[in-house]
Every structure is written in C-alpha cells, then in structure tokens.
Amino acid sequence: MEHQTGPELMIEAHQLRRTFGQRQAVADLSLSVRRGEIFGLLGPNGAGKTTTIRLLSGQIIPDSGWARVAGCDVVHEPLRLKQQIGIVFEEQNLYERLTARMNLRFTCWLYGLPEKRIDEVLTLVDLRDRAREPVGKFSQGLKQRLLIARALLHKPAVLFLDEPGRGLDPISAHTVRQVIRRLSEEGTTILLTTHLMEEADQLCQRVAFIVNGRLVANDTPRHLKLQHGKRLLQVTLEEQQDHARRLCDITLKLDDVSDQQRLARWLSEGKVRALHTQEASLEEVFFHVAGVPLS
Amino acid sequence: MHLRGILAIARKDIIDLVQNKATLVGLLLPIFMAVLFSFINSLISGTPTRLLIYNPGHSPVERIVSSAFSAPAISHATSPVEVEAAFGPDGAHKQSSYALGLIVPPTFESDLRAGRHPQVQLFLNGDSIDTAQRALLTQALTDYGRQVVNPEPPLAVVTSTINPPQPSAFGQNSKAFFVMYVLIMAIMNSASIVPGLIIEEKEKKTLRMLLASPITFSDIIAGKLLVSLAYQMLLLTIVFLTMQGFIGNLPWLLLFIFIGACLTNAIGLLIGCLFNTTSASGAATGILIFAFIVPALFVGPLGQLVEGQSFMIIVKAIPVYYLAEGLYKALTGQTAVAAMLTDLTVITGTTLVFFGLAAWSLRHQAAVASSI
Structure with a gap:
C-alpha cells in the first residue's frame, strides 16, 4: 500500500480502523493524497467509502490509527479541520423551503463569511440565474451543483465528495465533472467516493479500491489497468491467399513467449498492417483485484 | 458555545418557519385564539x-x-x-x-x-x-x-x-380564564416548535452538514431554544396586549409563565431527541397537546362546576393542571403563598424532572448525532 510523506500531502491516513458494533467498517486503511490531486475511493455499496470520508473529515473518531487533513489532526483539531475542509454529502441535504441563495447565506453565517462570496460560487457552478428559486423546485443535478457551491463557500483546501455523480443525468454529470476538474486545477485537493468506474476513470489522477473496509489497490487508473489487465495485443495481418490479399485480426498475449515470437516473425515478413493494445477497464481491474462485482 | 453559530441557526430557523405555511398556521393559532377570546370576553363583560x-x-x-x-x-x-x-x-x-x-x-x-x-x-x-x-x-x-x-x-x-x-356562576372571572387558556396555548406551542426544528434537521440529514461546520451540537440546540423563547416572548406580548391581560398579580403570573416556558422547552428537547422522524414524533406531540389543553379547561369557572366529580382526580393527576391553576390564581389576584404552594411545587418538580430527562437525552444525542 502506498504511503507517502512530504509537505505537499493534504491527506494522510495511517492504519485507520473503525468498527460499528461487530462490523468492521474500516480496517487498517492508509492512504495519502497530494495537493490539487483528485483521488477516487472506489468500491461497492457498504465497502467503507463513506465511513472513510467521515473519519477523514472528523465526523467520527477512529478506534485506532491517525489521520491528518490539510495539516490538521482529525481527532485533536476538529474545529481547525472544519475550516479547512468542504464536504458534499451523499444525501442532498439542503433546506428545500429556502432559496439557493438563502441556503448559501446560512452557510456564510455559520462560517462568518462575507456574503459577496455567494455570487462567486454561484458563478462557478453556473447557478446565478436560479439563485432566487426555492431549492425544493431544483432537479437532482441543480441540487448537486448547489451542494458543491455550499461546500466551496469558505474556500476549503480539501474537498470531500461522496458519490457526486449519483442519480445525475449525463449532462448534469458532465457539468459536475467540469467543476471538479476546475477546482483541482486551482489547487483544491479532492477526495471523491464513487462506484461509477467510468466517472473515476475520467476524473481521478489516482484511485484506490476498497472492499470490506480494506484498501486492496491504490494507483493511477492507467497503472492499475496495465498492471491488472490481460495485456493483449490485437494484430491486423495482410495475407496472400489464392492470388488475393486478405486482412485478418489475431489477438496475442504479450506475456506469452510463443506469441512474442510470432509477432516478431510477422513484423520481419512485413505482414503487420495495424497493432492495437486491448486495455482492461477499471471495472475489470476491480473485479480482478477484489474478486467481487461492484454492485 | 459559539454565539455566531447560535445566531446563525436561530436566524435560519425563523426564516424557515415563516416559509413553512403548515407550521405557521399552528404558530399563529394562539394569536387567533387571543383575538377570539378577547371578543367573547368583551361581549360577556361589555x-x-x-x-x-x-x-x-x-x-x-x-x-x-x-x-x-x-x-x-x-x-x-x-x-x-x-x-x-x-x-x-x-x-x-x-x-x-x-x-x-x-x-x-x-x-x-x-x-x-x-x-x-x-x-x-x-x-x-x-x-x-x-x-x-x-x-x-x-x-x-x-x-x-x-x-x-x-x-x-x-x-x-x-x-x-x-x-x-355561587360556584356555578360562569362568567365570573371569564377574562382571567380566557387569558390563562391562551397563555397555556402560547406556552404549549414551543413544545411542538423545538422538536419540530430538531427532528427536521435529522430527517433531512442537514444535521450532519451542521456538525461538519465550525459549530457544535450544543450551539445547534441553543439556537433552536433561542427561536422557541423568542417566539414565546413575542406571542405572550401579543396575547397580553390583545387581551389586556396584565391583570391580577404580575410577579406570580410571570413566575408561572417562566416555569411553564421551561417545562415546555424541556419536553420539546426530550421529544426532539427521542424521535428521528416527524411522523413518529407526531403521536407524542398529540398527547402533549391533549395533556396541556384538557386540564386547563377544568381550572376556574368550569372547574368549580365539576368540582368533586370523579374524573377530576384524573385531571388533577396531570401536572399541567397545576400550571393552569397557578396562572389562573395569579390572574385573579391571589397573592397568598399558601394558596400557590401546591401549584408551584408540582409544576416546578415536573419541570425539573423533564429538564433532567432532556439533559440525559441531549447527552446521548450529541454522541450519536453525526451518525444520524
């Protein structure tokens, strides 16, 4: 399991453990996330993703282990930590009778922020023209954008996003991803949980798989796919048969010595017209690593 | 305790209560009752x-x-x-x-x-x-x-x-009775405001968001209590002005109002902590309203009519009866400590018991709040 140290680390967790009754929700979890990185925590429902966010955001106390987020000890510096982090919860927990602007004003009151910040975050999530509407009339996508706006009001150094793409239509999901990318480019560290592999593949610079509270893999999506994929190569050959030229596709195993020799011979004979690597999807990698389906 | 957080919660809750039409009607009910009783009283004693x-x-x-x-x-x-x-x-x-x-x-x-x-x-x-x-x-x-x-x-x-x-002469002290009844309603209303405000935060999972902000569970509860007390003060002022209710013995009256407000807020906190959904707390609030409204009916003129009836034993077993009786006696100008002692003892004791229960449940709730 990767564990880095250094000044640029915004999230550091070491051997975090938390149980609820007899159930071990998080077991010996260690991870680190660099400044400005988008880190994805992937796993099936009930794997411990949300509990990890709650541990890292100081909402619950670990039974053992330690964690520092934005330089704050999550157990001993809860108030300082709360100023440094923003959370977008799994539930769309907004005050539905209040307008979008009023929801944000309330957050400004809680944090003691100037209300001019509201327009900045509304612009960021493209909600300025809907600000005067009651949140109860909003679609899921609009609510999700408002939740992100609320979490960003106090300019947190670290943003936790719990299932940001859940229940969103493709257009809303695309808009939310654009916002997340922009925040990352501006230096905000983002830890998101999801069980949508495509979302993680598109967004995250690094992902970790969590199963039954344990991290079973932690790397860049590309490395994971290379490491755990089947390493296949699709070769398009041009062959002469019965005075006619014919194209055929053959799949080779890169790790197979005989396949390597066959490829070398075809290349020397000039038969190879095209080569395509067949990369595994993150979902296949997850299944391979965890031995369980995602949902 | 963070004053900024407490005031933020209170401001938000006041705005939210005004936006909630269903709750607003309930909150304004004592004012309608005050106007109605004032009108009836003017007809009686006109x-x-x-x-x-x-x-x-x-x-x-x-x-x-x-x-x-x-x-x-x-x-x-x-x-x-x-x-x-x-x-x-x-x-x-x-x-x-x-x-x-x-x-x-x-x-x-x-x-x-x-x-x-x-x-x-x-x-x-x-x-x-x-x-x-x-x-x-x-x-x-x-x-x-x-x-x-x-x-x-x-x-x-x-x-x-x-x-x-004669004990049967209804109409005597009708004004004191009406003022007492509306005061009971006004005091009682906060017993439904406080749990409503707490339970809604739990039900809509906004409590989790609040606890992730730089305020504590105590700040949240203090903010809710502040709203309830502000509402009670406003309501009592309106009731007194509408019904010209500054009659009788003012120190005793204010004392019983204060104890009543403490009692209802303690009950409100207890219900708010015990239940996690509005529907579940509805039954408890219904019983509570019954326990406040019914005993108060049998204080004063109506109570004199039915004094000695067997069901009055049950009515007098409900502590709120003594709150209503204390208010009524204060409104009719009774000043003797001996006359007030039973009412004062029962209602103060009940308030202390509920405060103890509320404190215990708040402590438990604070420990589990972030996981609700």
Whole structure:
C-alpha cells in the first residue's frame, strides 16, 4: 500500500480502523493524497467509502490509527479541520423551503463569511440565474451543483465528495465533472467516493479500491489497468491467399513467449498492417483485484 | 458555545418557519385564539358596572372604589337609606341593577384624620362581583386608610353582600380564564416548535452538514431554544396586549409563565431527541397537546362546576393542571403563598424532572448525532 510523506500531502491516513458494533467498517486503511490531486475511493455499496470520508473529515473518531487533513489532526483539531475542509454529502441535504441563495447565506453565517462570496460560487457552478428559486423546485443535478457551491463557500483546501455523480443525468454529470476538474486545477485537493468506474476513470489522477473496509489497490487508473489487465495485443495481418490479399485480426498475449515470437516473425515478413493494445477497464481491474462485482 | 453559530441557526430557523405555511398556521393559532377570546370576553363583560354611591363629603374613597372597574357607571344617592334599600340585608337574594353600593359619611375624611374610627359601608352584588374582587376592594379601602393615617388606620369597612357568589356562576372571572387558556396555548406551542426544528434537521440529514461546520451540537440546540423563547416572548406580548391581560398579580403570573416556558422547552428537547422522524414524533406531540389543553379547561369557572366529580382526580393527576391553576390564581389576584404552594411545587418538580430527562437525552444525542 502506498504511503507517502512530504509537505505537499493534504491527506494522510495511517492504519485507520473503525468498527460499528461487530462490523468492521474500516480496517487498517492508509492512504495519502497530494495537493490539487483528485483521488477516487472506489468500491461497492457498504465497502467503507463513506465511513472513510467521515473519519477523514472528523465526523467520527477512529478506534485506532491517525489521520491528518490539510495539516490538521482529525481527532485533536476538529474545529481547525472544519475550516479547512468542504464536504458534499451523499444525501442532498439542503433546506428545500429556502432559496439557493438563502441556503448559501446560512452557510456564510455559520462560517462568518462575507456574503459577496455567494455570487462567486454561484458563478462557478453556473447557478446565478436560479439563485432566487426555492431549492425544493431544483432537479437532482441543480441540487448537486448547489451542494458543491455550499461546500466551496469558505474556500476549503480539501474537498470531500461522496458519490457526486449519483442519480445525475449525463449532462448534469458532465457539468459536475467540469467543476471538479476546475477546482483541482486551482489547487483544491479532492477526495471523491464513487462506484461509477467510468466517472473515476475520467476524473481521478489516482484511485484506490476498497472492499470490506480494506484498501486492496491504490494507483493511477492507467497503472492499475496495465498492471491488472490481460495485456493483449490485437494484430491486423495482410495475407496472400489464392492470388488475393486478405486482412485478418489475431489477438496475442504479450506475456506469452510463443506469441512474442510470432509477432516478431510477422513484423520481419512485413505482414503487420495495424497493432492495437486491448486495455482492461477499471471495472475489470476491480473485479480482478477484489474478486467481487461492484454492485 | 459559539454565539455566531447560535445566531446563525436561530436566524435560519425563523426564516424557515415563516416559509413553512403548515407550521405557521399552528404558530399563529394562539394569536387567533387571543383575538377570539378577547371578543367573547368583551361581549360577556361589555355592559358597564353600575355603582350606587352616597358620598356627600366628596371623599377620594369614591374614586378608589370606582377605579376598580373597567367601565363604572356611577349613580349618586341622596341618602344612605337609598343605598340600603337598593341592596338589602347581607346574604339576601334580590333583584338589583347595581353591582356595588357605597355609603361614605359626610365627615369621613376629617373623622379619619382625627382617629375617630369612621365607618364606610360597602354593599356588593355577588352576581357581578366575585370573592376575589370583594377582597381586592376591601384591601384597597384599608390601604387608603393606611395612606391617610399611617400606620394603623382608624377605619372600619362594613361589607354586605347580596346574591353571594355561587360556584356555578360562569362568567365570573371569564377574562382571567380566557387569558390563562391562551397563555397555556402560547406556552404549549414551543413544545411542538423545538422538536419540530430538531427532528427536521435529522430527517433531512442537514444535521450532519451542521456538525461538519465550525459549530457544535450544543450551539445547534441553543439556537433552536433561542427561536422557541423568542417566539414565546413575542406571542405572550401579543396575547397580553390583545387581551389586556396584565391583570391580577404580575410577579406570580410571570413566575408561572417562566416555569411553564421551561417545562415546555424541556419536553420539546426530550421529544426532539427521542424521535428521528416527524411522523413518529407526531403521536407524542398529540398527547402533549391533549395533556396541556384538557386540564386547563377544568381550572376556574368550569372547574368549580365539576368540582368533586370523579374524573377530576384524573385531571388533577396531570401536572399541567397545576400550571393552569397557578396562572389562573395569579390572574385573579391571589397573592397568598399558601394558596400557590401546591401549584408551584408540582409544576416546578415536573419541570425539573423533564429538564433532567432532556439533559440525559441531549447527552446521548450529541454522541450519536453525526451518525444520524
């Protein structure tokens, strides 16, 4: 399991453990996330993703282990930590009778922020023209954008996003991803949980798989796919048969010595017209690593 | 405790309550009741109180007696016999258009100052003046004597009452009853505000968001209590102004209002902590409303009608009865500690018990709040 140290680390967790009754929700979890990185925590429902966010955001106390987020000890510096982090919860927990602007004003009151910040975050999530509407009339996508706006009001150094793409239509999901990318480019560290592999593949610079509270893999999506994929190569050959030229596709195993020799011979004979690597999807990698389906 | 956080919660909750039309109607109900009862009371006690006074020496006693009534209609008798004839002997039942008769001797003021023990005669009609008012009038006259000749007045007040007040005479102290009832409703309302505000935060998972912000569970609860107290203060002010309710003994009245507010807020906190959904708390709130509204009905005139009935034992087993009775007694001007002691003890004890339970449940709730 990767564990880095250094000044640029915004999230550091070491051997975090938390149980609820007899159930071990998080077991010996260690991870680190660099400044400005988008880190994805992937796993099936009930794997411990949300509990990890709650541990890292100081909402619950670990039974053992330690964690520092934005330089704050999550157990001993809860108030300082709360100023440094923003959370977008799994539930769309907004005050539905209040307008979008009023929801944000309330957050400004809680944090003691100037209300001019509201327009900045509304612009960021493209909600300025809907600000005067009651949140109860909003679609899921609009609510999700408002939740992100609320979490960003106090300019947190670290943003936790719990299932940001859940229940969103493709257009809303695309808009939310654009916002997340922009925040990352501006230096905000983002830890998101999801069980949508495509979302993680598109967004995250690094992902970790969590199963039954344990991290079973932690790397860049590309490395994971290379490491755990089947390493296949699709070769398009041009062959002469019965005075006619014919194209055929053959799949080779890169790790197979005989396949390597066959490829070398075809290349020397000039038969190879095209080569395509067949990369595994993150979902296949997850299944391979965890031995369980995602949902 | 963070004042900024407490005020933020309170401001948000007030705005949210105003936006919630269903709750708003419930919150304004005591005001509607105050207006309605005020109107009914004006119909009942709208006729002026007729006083027949013989006062050839123009003693200030006349002003003192007449000021005890909101709408006195004074007729001056030409002789003491005229007043005596209008009323008759003490304890008699007689048709009389007068509520009160007063005979002040011509030399009353000079005799009083000379220490000659002058005598004023007070005739009361029990149909219009109840026992408490009678006591207040006698007290007012004695006080006047003390004011003129300090410390012991050489004054004798002779009181005669015709049509002695009967327990069944509904309409007596109707204003005190109506004010007490609306006060009970106003106090009771916070017992539904506080759990509503807490449970909604749990139900909509906004509590989790609040706990992730730089405020504590205590700040959240303090903010909710602040809203409830502000609402109670506003409501009580409106009720008092609408019903002209500053009557009776104000210190006792304010004491019982304070204890009542503490009791309802403690019950509200307890319900808010025990339940996680509005529907689940609905039944508890329903029982609570019943426990407040029903016992209060049997205090005062209606209580006198049914006194001695077996079901009154059950009614008196509900602690809120003693809150209502304490308020009623304070509104009718009863000041004796002995008369108030039972009410005060029962309701203070009940409040302390509920505060203990609320504190215990809040402690438990704070420990699990972030996982709700």
